[in-house]
Amino acid sequence: MSRPLRKLGFLTIGLFEEADPRAGHESTLDIIELGEQLGFDSAWVRHRHLQFGISSPVAVLAAASQRTRRIELGTAVIPMGWENPLRLAEDLATIDILSGGRLNPGLSVGPPMHWDQVKDALYPDTADAEDFSHQRVRRLLDAVRGEPVTDFRGTEGFEVFSDRVQPHSPGLGRRLWYGAGSLGSARWAGENGMNLLTSSVVKAEESEDFAEIQLSHIRTFRAHHPDGDGARVSQGLVVIPTDSATAGQRAKYAEYAAKRTPRTTAPQGPARMMFAPDLVGTSAEIAERLHAHAAFREVDEVAFALPFTFEHADYVQILTDIATKLGPELGWPA
Structure with a gap:
C-alpha cells in the first residue's frame, strides 16, 4: 500500500518570451500564488x-x-x-529569513551544460581549476549550517565582522535537498544529511525499469541517512489530470505525452539515462497508476512537474485538478 500523501507540491520551469520576459515571470508568480490558494504545501521552480x-x-x-504567507518555496x-x-549561501539565508x-533549496552538481562553450565567460581565469564534484555542495552545506568561512571575527573601527555567513537561518540547514539521478548521488545525499529529490531522469544502473531504479535510489538514500526510514524524500513526475480540461486541452495533453513517450521505453545515450513516462488522464486513472508505482x-511527499510548454490557463486547470481531485485520491491531506 502507498503511504498517505502528507505534502503535495508542484514544479514549474517559468518559461518566458525573449521579447517580453516580464509576462512570463509574472505568470510564474501568479501560479505560485494560486498554489497557495489551492492549499498546496510547496511550489518549486526549475x-x-x-x-x-x-x-x-x-x-x-x-x-x-x-506574495505568499504559507506555501513552502523550493x-x-x-x-x-x-x-x-559562499555567495549562494548568503542569498538562500536571506530569502529564508x-x-x-x-x-527548500534543491541542488545538484556537475559541469555546466555546454561547458566548452560557456567556460570562458563563466570562469575565464579558473575554468581548469574549478571543482564540480559533491565537494561544491559540501561547501554550501557547511556555510548554510553555520560553519566558519573565515578565520577573522571582530571589530574594525565601526564595522563588525562575522566568521560565518550572515544572516544565519538556523532551520535552513535541515531543508536542503539534493536532486539525485544515480545510486552514488543518492548515497552521498544520505551520508550528508540532506533531503532527497528523486529525479524524473535517472541513470539505468541496476535495472531498465524506471520505477525500480527510483525505488533503489530511495532505499539507498535512507539506508545511509541518519534518520533512516524517516528521511525526507520527494518524488517528481509529470502529472496531467484532465478532469476539468476542455476537449482541446485533452487533445493537447495527449499529443504532448505521445511525443515524449519514445524516450521512456529504453535507456538513452552513452550515459544510459531513463526518462519517466508522463501521467495523463483523469485523477482516478492517475491515482491508480501511482499506487502501482514502486517508488x-x-x-x-511529491512535487508534480508542470509540462514545459503549456499556456497559463492550462496550468490553472492542471493545478486545480491536482489540488481538488488527484490529491484526495492519493490520501492528501494525510
Whole structure:
C-alpha cells in the first residue's frame, strides 16, 4: 500500500518570451500564488541558464516570498557548477529569513551544460581549476549550517565582522535537498544529511525499469541517512489530470505525452539515462497508476512537474485538478 500523501507540491520551469520576459515571470508568480490558494504545501521552480526559463530562482522566490504567507518555496534544482557556494549561501539565508523559514533549496552538481562553450565567460581565469564534484555542495552545506568561512571575527573601527555567513537561518540547514539521478548521488545525499529529490531522469544502473531504479535510489538514500526510514524524500513526475480540461486541452495533453513517450521505453545515450513516462488522464486513472508505482509507494511527499510548454490557463486547470481531485485520491491531506 502507498503511504498517505502528507505534502503535495508542484514544479514549474517559468518559461518566458525573449521579447517580453516580464509576462512570463509574472505568470510564474501568479501560479505560485494560486498554489497557495489551492492549499498546496510547496511550489518549486526549475533553473535554466542561457535559456528562456528562470535563470535566477533566488530572485523569483524572493518575490514569491512577499506574495505568499504559507506555501513552502523550493528550487529543483540549482546546478552548483554555476554558483559560488559562499555567495549562494548568503542569498538562500536571506530569502529564508524573508519568507519566515519556508525555503527548500534543491541542488545538484556537475559541469555546466555546454561547458566548452560557456567556460570562458563563466570562469575565464579558473575554468581548469574549478571543482564540480559533491565537494561544491559540501561547501554550501557547511556555510548554510553555520560553519566558519573565515578565520577573522571582530571589530574594525565601526564595522563588525562575522566568521560565518550572515544572516544565519538556523532551520535552513535541515531543508536542503539534493536532486539525485544515480545510486552514488543518492548515497552521498544520505551520508550528508540532506533531503532527497528523486529525479524524473535517472541513470539505468541496476535495472531498465524506471520505477525500480527510483525505488533503489530511495532505499539507498535512507539506508545511509541518519534518520533512516524517516528521511525526507520527494518524488517528481509529470502529472496531467484532465478532469476539468476542455476537449482541446485533452487533445493537447495527449499529443504532448505521445511525443515524449519514445524516450521512456529504453535507456538513452552513452550515459544510459531513463526518462519517466508522463501521467495523463483523469485523477482516478492517475491515482491508480501511482499506487502501482514502486517508488511512489515509499514516499509521502511529491512535487508534480508542470509540462514545459503549456499556456497559463492550462496550468490553472492542471493545478486545480491536482489540488481538488488527484490529491484526495492519493490520501492528501494525510
